[in-house]
Amino acid sequence: MSNLILGIESSCDETAAAVIKDGRTVLSNVISSQIDIHEKYGGVVPEIASRNHILNISSVIDEALVQAEVSLDDISAIAVTYGPGLIGALLVGVSSAKAIASAKNIPLVAVNHIHGHIAANYIAHSDLTPPFVCLVASGGHSHIVLVSDYMKFKILGRTRDDAAGEAFDKIARVLGLGYPGGPKLEKLAKEGNENTFSFPRVEFADNPYDFSFSGVKTAVINHLHKCTQKGETINSADIAASFQKAVTDVLTKNTISAAIDNKMDKVVLAGGVSANTALRRSFETAAKENGLKLYYPESVLCTDNAAMIACAGYYKFLSGEVSDSTLNAVANLKL
Ligand code: KG4
Numbered sequence: 615m616s617n618l619i620l621g622i623e624s625s626c627d628e629t630a631a632a633v634i635k636d637g638r639t640v641l642s643n644v645i646s647s648q649i650d651i652h653e654k655y656g657g658v659v660p661e662i663a664s665r666n667h668i669l670n671i672s673s674v675i676d677e678a679l680v681q682a683e684v685s686l687d688d689i690s691a692i693a694v695t696y697g698p699g700l701i702g703a704l705l706v707g708v709s710s711a712k713a714i715a716s717a718k719n720i721p722l723v724a725v726n727h728i729h730g731h732i733a734a735n736y737i738a739h740s741d742l743t744p745p746f747v748c749l750v751a752s753g754g755h756s757h758i759v760l761v762s763d764y765m766k767f768k769i770l771g772r773t774r775d776d777a778a779g780e781a782f783d784k785i786a787r788v789l790g791l792g793y794p795g796g797p798k799l800e801k802l803a804k805e806g807n808e809n810t811f812s813f814p815r816v817e818f819a820d821n822p823y824d825f826s827f828s829g830v831k832t833a834v835i836n837h838l839h840k841c842t843q844k845g846e847t848i849n850s851a852d853i854a855a856s857f858q859k860a861v862t863d864v865l866t867k868n869t870i871s872a873a874i875d876n877k878m879d880k881v882v883l884a885g886g887v888s889a890n891t892a893l894r895r896s897f898e899t900a901a902k903e904n905g906l907k908l909y910y911p912e913s914v915l916c917t918d919n920a921a922m923i924a925c926a927g928y929y930k931f932l933s934g935e936v937s938d939s940t941l942n943a944v945a946n947l948k949l
Pocket residue numbers: 626751752753754755778779780782783794795796797800885886887888889890891916917918
């Protein structure tokens with residue numbers, strides 16, 4: 615009999631549910647985005663996100679079951695994101711998963727959202743197995759993770775301030791591009807010259823894999839202020855391209871070094887920022903130069919979705935780690 619996992623994700627502004635078969639085959643992947651709702655505020659408003667998750671979650675779960683052509687009676691386990699993320703948003707997914715698991719007597723599996731992002735690659739690449747080094751770059755996290763087995767992680771590097779996606783979103787905002795910033799900034803950068811400005815790339819002597827993106831963000835903002843004061847024309851496309859280059863250079867350099875130093879032959883990208891084409895090209899070049907095999911998921915699996923949560927939940931379920939009705943959401947959950 616096949617193993618069917620129902621995944622539920624509600625950590626930020628996407629209400630999502632998915633059904634996957636035997637860990638890696640997606641039967642349905644339903645994502646209800648709240649982008650239109652939060653766009654007018656220039657970012658995610660946590661309370662509004664929670665309320666909309668409550669309004670959407672039942673129909674999103676029903677739709678995932680309908681599209682997969684299964685019923686709750688067929689489900690082997692329910693995997694739900696319990697952190698990190700917005701506490702009110704997480705609680706909607708966790709409460710729904712607990713209610714269904716209890717009513718239907720289905721095992722409940724608590725999934726770390728970052729683990730989910732990594733697992734998106736198992737769905738995208740049926741041949742991918744650990745060990746590998748993974749860059750998880752999203753709106754909330756920038757981690758370099760040594761994935762030594764399906765359930766074994768070691769964080770080699772992390773951001774000391776802003777996450778990479780957060781930096782994209784902030785610079786997009788100051789350039790007047792709106793929310794969500796990453797894809798909009800990428801589009802504008804295509805029209806610019808990435809070598810126009812040399813924005814700072816920060817390195818740390820005590821950990822060569824750590825990141826900092828607040829310096830590059832401040833440098834861009836200062837540059838914009840200076841241009842405004844002097845009455846100079848601002849070429850937003852050149853700024854966007856140069857900023858994107860500064861961020862992708864550092865993400866690539868640190869991750870590739872971490873892979874080489876840890877004698878890994880596979881490098882994996884995950885999280886919303888890995889949807890960025892310039893980042894993918896930068897990694898493709900560096901991976902080729904260093905004889906590494908590169909993996910990244912298709913864009914829909916880079917940004918938040920529930921198929922990745924179901925996949926991570928599958929491996930956690932196999933390892934025998936199930937939760938009971940005392941499961942709670944943890945906003946600052948660590949990997
Ligand atoms: O993984 P994700 O959907 O949510 C979090 O877990 O945070 O990532 C969202 C982040 C946002 O900051 C968004 O601007 C960024 O990923 N992002 C991108 C691109 N697509 C999404 N950043 C750069 N280029 C993109 N194409």
